[in-house]
Amino acid sequence: MTGSTPPSPTEDRIPGSPAEPRTSGDDQHLRILSTSDLAGIDISLSDVIATVEGAYRTLYAGESDNPRKLTVKPKDGHSVSYAMLGRDGSRDVVAIKTSYKHGLDKGREEQHYYTSLTLYDDVTGLPVAMMDCSRIGSLRTPAVSALLARELAAPGARSALVVGTGTQGRLALPFLLTALPGLERLMLSGTHPEGIQAVRDELHRHFPGRELELVEDLRAAAGDADVIVATAGGHTPAAIEADWLKPGALSILVGHGLAPSTLHRADRVVATSEAQMNVTGTDMADAEGKLPAVDTEFPPVLAGVAAGRTGAEERIFAYNSGLVVTDIALGHRFAQLALEQGLGTEVAVWR
Structure with missing residues (x-):
């Protein structure tokens, strides 16, 4: 289910990017962007490449943080889980990505895979969105x-x-x-x-x-x-x-x-x-x-x-x-586009 929510009064502009509005909400709600929400967003391949390249350049400039990922895997190898934390310095966004795949010992049709990305605005201190990260990964890689x-x-x-x-x-x-x-x-x-x-x-x-x-x-x-x-x-x-x-x-x-x-x-x-x-x-x-x-x-x-x-x-x-900084940059780009189109569901998580 999707619903249209007006932009929050806390929105401002990303430093150096006057055309790109912030997407933070408030301290009680979290915008959820589902698989179907993200599927309806049109983005060009050149836009994706430019966004990912910008994330790499910002990382090399020392403005972003991309710690080593954490991995959990059982001894029999039937599943694998990853957790990645990072910060995009050009967008002032902090995010956590999780990834879980089950059934590595089985065929593709029997496997289960879930990945999500949760973004926070590091200027306002407010949440931006939580989204299915599968399309982000399918484009970023x-x-x-x-x-x-x-x-x-x-x-x-x-x-x-x-x-x-x-x-x-x-x-x-x-x-x-x-x-x-x-x-x-x-x-x-x-x-x-x-x-x-x-x-x-x-x-x-x-x-x-x-x-x-x-x-x-x-x-x-x-x-x-x-x-x-x-x-x-x-x-x-x-x-x-x-x-x-x-x-x-x-x-x-x-x-x-x-x-x-x-x-x-x-x-x-x-x-x-x-x-x-x-x-x-x-x-x-x-x-x-x-x-x-x-x-x-x-x-x-x-x-x-x-x-x-x-x-x-x-x-x-x-x-x-x-690298999670590329997921953060592309995920934030999708969050911006979703906000412009009124996509997503506001969930009262912290009340």
Whole structure:
């Protein structure tokens, strides 16, 4: 259920962003933004990329805080839970994100996944909103992959391969094309018919004139790709090896689909966060359970103070782990748009 609530008298403006109203409410109510509320909000891919890039730049400037995520996982591995706290210094917003997935030992259709984001205005001290974070994540992650590709792909990159057709795979190509409009060959490796069709639908929705090539020979496709984005689930049989890659290839790991050799034998390793890679990337460890050190994290690359690629023939491995500051920035952007459209339900939580 949604309801229209007039803007609170406590709203003011974000410093440096006069066109963007604050969205804080009062000290008794919390605005709840449901899955259906957020689904109805129209936002362009370029807006998402710009919002995420701004969050990275603010983090590198030392104006934001992004502590290491907390993880809880039972011994049998049937579920995993994450908690992430952060502060966006440009928006003056503090937020907590939680993520819980159950049924990791089962097929995709039997799994349960819940994620939420709660934002607070750090100027007024009042709550902004609590929202389902699934759409935020489905947009933020491919936007980060697109930024990684823009900064790290070899000059003149023309071909891209996406592995996986789940939530992250479905928007990977539209975001890549937004950041790298020179891409000509768009390849997909997937096994689920519904997922494959969903990838096609998203590509045609955002880029009506572009066609998708479904590949059967993964090794050959990987050898032709300038950019590889691996988004598959944990049960995928896909595992691209380092010696399949062409000189200059960029491999971006989001989920699964790359073998550990692509990391350990890379000429250069870039991570959105080395600390988070060491927490969530343990499946890429070597026989001794170790991960290599990264050559650079991504925020300084975006800021122009660290080199992303240092040679046209370098094979680069990039680890895309979500930083909560990007969720905060994008979640706050959605909260602004929701307020403008009168979306959400005000719940009296603290009375």
